[in-house]
Amino acid sequence: MSFLEIKNLHVSVDGHEILKGIDLTINPGEVHSIMGPNGSGKSTLAQVLARRDAYHVTEGSVTLMGKDLLEMKPEEAACEGIFLAFQYPVEIPGISNAYFLRSALNAQRKFRGEEEMDAMDFLPFFREKLKLLEMDEKLMNRSLNEGFSGGEKKRNEVLQMSILQPRMAVLDETDSGLDIDALRIVANGVNGLRSPERSFLVVTHYQRLLNYIKPDFVHVLVDGRILRSGGPELALELEDKGYGWIEQEAAAV
Amino acid sequence: MVTTSTQDLGTHLQNFTDFQRRAAGRNLPWLRKLREDAFERFANVGFPTRHDEDWRFTNVAPIARTEFRLPAKALVQLPPAELTSWNIQGSAARLVFVNGRYAPELSRADALPKGVTVTSLREQIEGHSDQLSTQLGHYASTERDAFVALNTAFLEDGAYVHVKRGVVVEAPIHLLFVSAFEHSPWMTHPRNLLLFEDQSQATIVEEYTSLGGGVMLSNSVTELVAGNDAHVSHYMIEREHQEAFNVSTLRIQQGRTANVSSHSFLLGGGLVRNNVHPVLAGEGGECLINGLFVGSGKQHLDNYMHVEHASPHCSSRQFYNGILDDNAHGVFHGRIVVHKDAQKTDAKQTNRNLLLSDDAQIDTKPQLEIYADDVKCTHGATIGQLDENALFYLRSRGMTEVEARQLLLLAFASECVERMRPGAAQIYVEELIHAHLLPLRENSRRAGVGTGGRNVEEVG
Numbered sequence: 001m002s003f004l005e006i007k008n009l010h011v012s013v014d015g016h017e018i019l020k021g022i023d024l025t026i027n028p029g030e031v032h033s034i035m036g037p038n039g040s041g042k043s044t045l046a047q048v049l050a051r052r053d054a055y056h057v058t059e060g061s062v063t064l065m066g067k068d069l070l071e072m073k074p075e076e077a078a079c080e081g082i083f084l085a086f087q088y089p090v091e092i093p094g095i096s097n098a099y100f101l102r103s104a105l106n107a108q109r110k111f112r113g114e115e116e117m118d119a120m121d122f123l124p125f126f127r128e129k130l131k132l133l134e135m136d137e138k139l140m141n142r143s144l145n146e147g148f149s150g151g152e153k154k155r156n157e158v159l160q161m162s163i164l165q166p167r168m169a170v171l172d173e174t175d176s177g178l179d180i181d182a183l184r185i186v187a188n189g190v191n192g193l194r195s196p197e198r199s200f201l202v203v204t205h206y207q208r209l210l211n212y213i214k215p216d217f218v219h220v221l222v223d224g225r226i227l228r229s230g231g232p233e234l235a236l237e238l239e240d241k242g243y244g245w246i247e248q249e250a251a252a253v
Numbered sequence: 254m255v256t257t258s259t260q261d262l263g264t265h266l267q268n269f270t271d272f273q274r275r276a277a278g279r280n281l282p283w284l285r286k287l288r289e290d291a292f293e294r295f296a297n298v299g300f301p302t303r304h305d306e307d308w309r310f311t312n313v314a315p316i317a318r319t320e321f322r323l324p325a326k327a328l329v330q331l332p333p334a335e336l337t338s339w340n341i342q343g344s345a346a347r348l349v350f351v352n353g354r355y356a357p358e359l360s361r362a363d364a365l366p367k368g369v370t371v372t373s374l375r376e377q378i379e380g381h382s383d384q385l386s387t388q389l390g391h392y393a394s395t396e397r398d399a400f401v402a403l404n405t406a407f408l409e410d411g412a413y414v415h416v417k418r419g420v421v422v423e424a425p426i427h428l429l430f431v432s433a434f435e436h437s438p439w440m441t442h443p444r445n446l447l448l449f450e451d452q453s454q455a456t457i458v459e460e461y462t463s464l465g466g467g468v469m470l471s472n473s474v475t476e477l478v479a480g481n482d483a484h485v486s487h488y489m490i491e492r493e494h495q496e497a498f499n500v501s502t503l504r505i506q507q508g509r510t511a512n513v514s515s516h517s518f519l520l521g522g523g524l525v526r527n528n529v530h531p532v533l534a535g536e537g538g539e540c541l542i543n544g545l546f547v548g549s550g551k552q553h554l555d556n557y558m559h560v561e562h563a564s565p566h567c568s569s570r571q572f573y574n575g576i577l578d579d580n581a582h583g584v585f586h587g588r589i590v591v592h593k594d595a596q597k598t599d600a601k602q603t604n605r606n607l608l609l610s611d612d613a614q615i616d617t618k619p620q621l622e623i624y625a626d627d628v629k630c631t632h633g634a635t636i637g638q639l640d641e642n643a644l645f646y647l648r649s650r651g652m653t654e655v656e657a658r659q660l661l662l663l664a665f666a667s668e669c670v671e672r673m674r675p676g677a678a679q680i681y682v683e684e685l686i687h688a689h690l691l692p693l694r695e696n697s698r699r700a701g702v703g704t705g706g707r708n709v710e711e712v713g
Binding site: 075077079083100103 | 640642643648649654667
């Protein structure tokens with residue numbers, strides 16, 4: 001069974017159609033990348049998968065491990081295994097990073113009928129992941145993302161991913177705004193999570209991230225449609241020729 | 254200025270006449286005069302109306318037109334078991350007042366260090382205490398405030414706390430005012446006198462709560478005098494039932510380098526007005542006013558601050574957070590007065606409000622009166638709803654909508670909790686706040702911001 005199956009997905013926002021018939025199949029263990037120019041609908045796709053209701057599905061279907069994803073609320077999709085690493089993670093004063101993480105983990109464990117983790121058990125588990133992402137434990141007592149630099153916020157997203165252990169991780173332009181060191185750390189974190197039971201959808205504008213997180217498949221999204229799909233070498237071609245080339249090719253067909 | 258005719262005074266005049274015949278200390282000339290002058294003042298001033306600038310957003314007509322009576326003479330007997338939930342772990346003392354009257358059998362003052370007096374005001378009156386005549390009524394002004402005047406006319410019982418020079422009381426002193434059903438409607442006028450000598454330290458928790466319902470008015474006045482370099486934390490918790498009217502006045506007098514924190518929590522009551530009036534009378538004083546009000550149903554919660562910088566080099570901070578749901582109405586009126594010679598004043602005021610429903614309402618009004626020329630004075634207010642992005646973020650991690658709302662409400666209230674000193678009082682209050690916020694997380698009505706997309710989703 002495929003992990004994620006998107007069929008003829010049409011999505012509108014405020015009456016404008018952004019996604020105009022997306023077809024995409026992601027199997028277990030695969031890493032797919034979606035690349036495209038600004039405004040192509042990349043973030044929209046990511047947000048729809050996380051069930052943001054401002055994005056209106058007008059046609060098509062999405063199944064997650066056989067279940068109807070579009071029928072799910074955000075928390076249900078999360079508990080069923082979807083994780084969205086946000087492009088712009090929100091700051092929430094008054095909730096500490098550590099408290100938030102444990103609450104989220106326990107919410108998902110409760111959903112799966114597992115025992116909740118208390119603070120004592122959570123700590124060593126948590127510390128191990130912090131080390132992997134080279135994050136200071138002191139940051140964890142601060143409010144969620146408050147005062148974090150762009151790089152720290154993105155690393156915090158990957159930290160959450162490593163604690164929540166999702167089946168289908170969607171990364172929304174995780175590389176934007178990162179310097180080379182932060183990029184390396186984030187990529188390490190993601191690569192460390194790669195497994196036959198986990199799939200990734202990496203949404204990115206620049207090819208650079210894909211040097212670190214090597215995709216199995218690359219899809220090019222232009223103006224709400226996937227115009228071309230291929231292997232990792234497609235990303236290099238795009239880097240070389242830009243997005244205009246694909247648009248021209250598609251127009252010629 | 255609207256005056257109250259003798260006819261309108263009706264019940265109150267009768268009440269006062271009866272009261273004078275039997276009140277404790279009725280034969281003490283100074284006390285008699287204090288009460289009589291106060292009643293005369295009340296008769297002249299009358300209850301405020303909305304034309305009175307300080308009461309612009311709060312209509313006290315329901316109080317003005319109710320014929321309140323003083324509680325029956327006999328003390329209401331309460332089984333101690335009723336009060337176990339209102340207990341601060343490890344408190345130094347707990348004085349319990351039932352319908353404004355001290356209940357010694359329910360109280361204890363056994364863990365106090367030497368140099369600390371915690372008794373009832375009545376006991377002090379009957380004991381002809383010296384402190385009383387020189388301090389009582391010297392701070393809270395009956396001039397403009399009808400409620401203070403009314404309280405002063407009827408003052409008889411409440412708490413008397415006196416901490417001697419240099420004495421530190423680590424654990425909180427709990428003053429618990431319980432209203433238990435009387436022949437409705439009834440009024441009480443708790444009067445507290447809290448005296449802290451130079452360099453002393455203490456924490457006082459003043460709590461108003463109820464057993465059962467009934468129409469009643471609790472009109473309290475607390476005079477808190479902090480000597481030079483004293484450190485005092487005062488907590489005011491209002492959590493009476495929905496039919497209760499509660500007016501409270503905390504008048505603070507601070508000496509040189511005295512540090513006073515006033516934390517107030519308006520959680521219960523139907524029509525509530527909390528006045529906090531610190532006067533920074535000595536150089537280098539510091540004052541923190543930290544408040545949280547949580548309103549639902551038809552509650553009306555009015556917070557009136559009047560901070561007076563009467564001396565140079567003093568600093569004051571007002572931080573008020575309000576959460577309003579259903580048809581609740583909150584008011585924040587933050588007045589800062591900087592006297593002519595109060596140079597190098599540093600004053601700051603912030604009011605943040607969260608509206609959870611379309612009909613919730615907040616009136617927030619800063620009022621800065623600055624007569625000195627070298628001061629720093631800032632103020633700000635925000636009014637918002639629960640952040641949709643934050644809600645989505647939490648839900649995208651697996652939390653249900655209800656859990657996410659609760660977390661955001663707790664986060665908002667935590668700003669207030671974090672300003673309290675860690676300790677037994679903070680723990681007590683934090684638990685109380687959590688309990689009061691629990692029902693608010695269930696509400697599924699949104700504050701209106703044309704979210705057409707959301708409506709379609711729900712229908713579709």
